[in-house]
Amino acid sequence: MxxxxxxxxxxxxxxxxxxxxxxxxxxxxxxxxxxxxxxxxxxxxxxxxxxxxxxxxxxxxxxxxxxxxxxxxxxxxxxxxxxxxxxxxxxxxxxxxxxxxxxxxxxxxxxxxxxxxxxxxxxxxxxxxxxxxxxxxxxxxxxxxxxxxxxxLSVNPCTAYRMLMDFVSLEPGDTVIQNGANSGVGQAVIQICASMGVNTINVIRNRPNFSEMIEKLQSLGANYVITEDMLQRPEMANLFKEVERPKLALNCVGGSSAGSLFYHLKYGSTMVTYGGMSKKPTPLPAKAMIFKNIKVCGFWMTQWKRNHLHDPAKLMEMVSYLTEMAKRGQLSxxxxxxxxxxxxxxxxxxxxxxxxxxxxxxxx
Ligand SMILES: NC(=O)c1ccc[n+]([C@@H]2O[C@H](COP(=O)([O-])OP(=O)(O)OC[C@H]3O[C@@H](n4cnc5c(N)ncnc54)[C@H](OP(=O)(O)O)[C@@H]3O)[C@@H](O)[C@H]2O)c1
Missing domain, CATH: 3.90.180.10 (Medium-chain alcohol dehydrogenases, catalytic domain)
Structure with missing residues (x-):
């Protein structure tokens, strides 16, 4: 420690x-x-x-x-x-x-x-x-x-930025799926993806003001906003007639919500866990893991910063990227x-x- x-x-x-x-x-x-x-x-x-x-x-x-x-x-x-x-x-x-x-x-x-x-x-x-x-x-x-x-700026948007840049190569038209999508990190993920032309499927908990939250996340550039219950329904298959299956899943919650994210990923994709808000372990479906060859990783911003203390330029590059986005009104x-x-x-x-x-x- x-x-x-x-x-x-x-x-x-x-x-x-x-x-x-x-x-x-x-x-x-x-x-x-x-x-x-x-x-x-x-x-x-x-x-x-x-x-x-x-x-x-x-x-x-x-x-x-x-x-x-x-x-x-x-x-x-x-x-x-x-x-x-x-x-x-x-x-x-x-x-x-x-x-x-x-x-x-x-x-x-x-x-x-x-x-x-x-x-x-x-x-x-x-x-x-x-x-x-x-x-x-x-x-x-x-x-x-x-x-x-x-x-x-230095925790949540930086975490979102690193997870989008460092694990898979995202091209316009690709899809990212995330739970806890209304969190600070989740909102930064939506906005950075929108600026890159990357689609987002955003999972949030059901709540009294659900439609208000949908509107808010859509105003940031979210393509799809669904509840954790919807994520587990068979109708999810219809969504993937409209949009590519995700090549990256970002897990802030853990528990069954994380298992369901995993299930919808495409072959060769990656799931990054950065939070455990439900305080529950993440069950990973063996079938998806074996036949889709999915990588499972963790990310911790603190460790990334400590690993790059010798290279402040890399830190400054990330902070400048996000500051410029904020100045252009792309990162609120x-x-x-x-x-x-x-x-x-x-x-x-x-x-x-x-x-x-x-x-x-x-x-x-
Ligand atoms: N690994 C890293 O480097 C790193 C960096 C930054 C943040 N984090 C972690 O990321 C997570 C989010 O941080 P943040 O600052 O973005 O949080 P935040 O803005 O405070 O949002 C918390 C999010 O967690 C959701 N949540 C809370 N309890 C939940 C539960 N029992 N089941 C499902 N969802 C639940 C909330 O949903 P509701 O709105 O429905 O309550 C909300 O979406 C935290 O676990 C934090 O420690 C990790």
Whole structure:
């Protein structure tokens, strides 16, 4: 298991030069607010709003003012001690978010005060009002996109992008099938596929506002939106008279929903699992596996980023691709409910509720 740095390990950074700042002395803070957990467990029991010190800005460091940070399912898993990596405790919650650089140490040349930055790695602890970190722990993001787009770009859209680019070669007219299609990742998959001329079959749970959700996903470019029940009916065969069988399945849910995705794939295709929202194991039909020679893979964005730390250009290329899509209006964010930082419990609870909007914490 990896270990992330605890927030209290304030760096002893003796600066030999004065850091560059865009703020005046009286706006520089020595402490900030953060959502801290000291043990793993349910968020309502373990997460607390605390004042924590803002470390001194060393020569290789940057000081960031956090602007916004989403609450994603993985953040909840981490708080509960049920994720692929876990921080040393105490820790600050939140893995994704956007911050503005306030000041930089004098050896920093990759980012400037005033720029927006997002953390590269998981476990940054984005649910805080200020942060000091090494300059190479973040990458800059264009300020030409809305703040919520920037705050939510580096996990879900990047995951969607990698799964569409790295497993099969998709051509216009090909088909991708996915469950959890209304999720943050799912909505990015729809939009990236639409921009590539790739068809999507999008599976969602039945819900009270089903037709509203169909309309929403179609407005993003979804070709077909069906329920998990429909996915298991024989009439699915009719769909494949209109559209190619999928060569890629993206599984966010697991359980019987994932088994059914698998069943509809074409010969030689691939199923990528990236989430397990149903918390159920995935049954794989042996017949489809044997006679269709289907590959089954997993994907984890955190591991991809760690594997490419030596090659930041590859990370920048992905972020630029998605930023350009956002600028062209081809990549919009899901409907986010903006929640003031102090009301964090509302956002965390909503992230666990079914059929809920995504929630983002606003720091100022
Ligand atoms: N592997 C990676 O690198 C990676 C990266 C990003 C995200 N993820 C994972 O991907 C998943 C989605 O993340 P997100 O941020 O996109 O989520 P999100 O926007 O919060 O959406 C969650 C999705 O899961 C569905 N869902 C929840 N419980 C379900 C259940 N019991 N059965 C079926 N569907 C259920 C929701 O459907 P309703 O609307 O019907 O509730 C919704 O579509 C999470 O598991 C997350 O950890 C993985």
């Amino acid at each position: 990896f270990t992330l740095r605890p927030f209290l390990s304030a760096r002893i950074a003796v600066s030999h030069c004065i850091s560059r700042k865009v703020i005046t002395r009286n706006t520089y803070k020595t402490s900030c607010e953060a959502l801290v957990y000291r043990q793993y467990g349910p968020h309502s029991e373990v997460l607390r709003l605390e004042d924590i010190p803002v470390p001194h800005v060393g020569v290789d460091d940057i000081h960031i003012r956090m602007l916004a940070a989403p609450v994603n399912p993985a953040d909840i898993n981490m708080l509960e001690g049920n994720y692929g990596i876990l921080p040393s405790l105490p820790a600050v919650g939140g893995n994704e978010g956007i911050g503005e650089v306030v000041s930089t140490g004098c050896h920093v040349h990759t980012v400037k005060p005033g720029q927006w930055v997002v953390p590269i790695d998981c476990g940054f602890g984005t649910w805080r009002t200020e942060a000091v970190c090494k300059a190479n722990e973040v990458i800059p993001v264009s300020k030409d996109i809305p703040v919520l787009s920037a705050a939510t 964010t899901p409907s986010y409910t903006e929640v003031p930082f102090h009301d964090f419990n509302i956002a965390l609870q909503a992230t666990m509720d079914p059929y809920s909007n995504k929630h983002v914490l606003i720091m100022n």
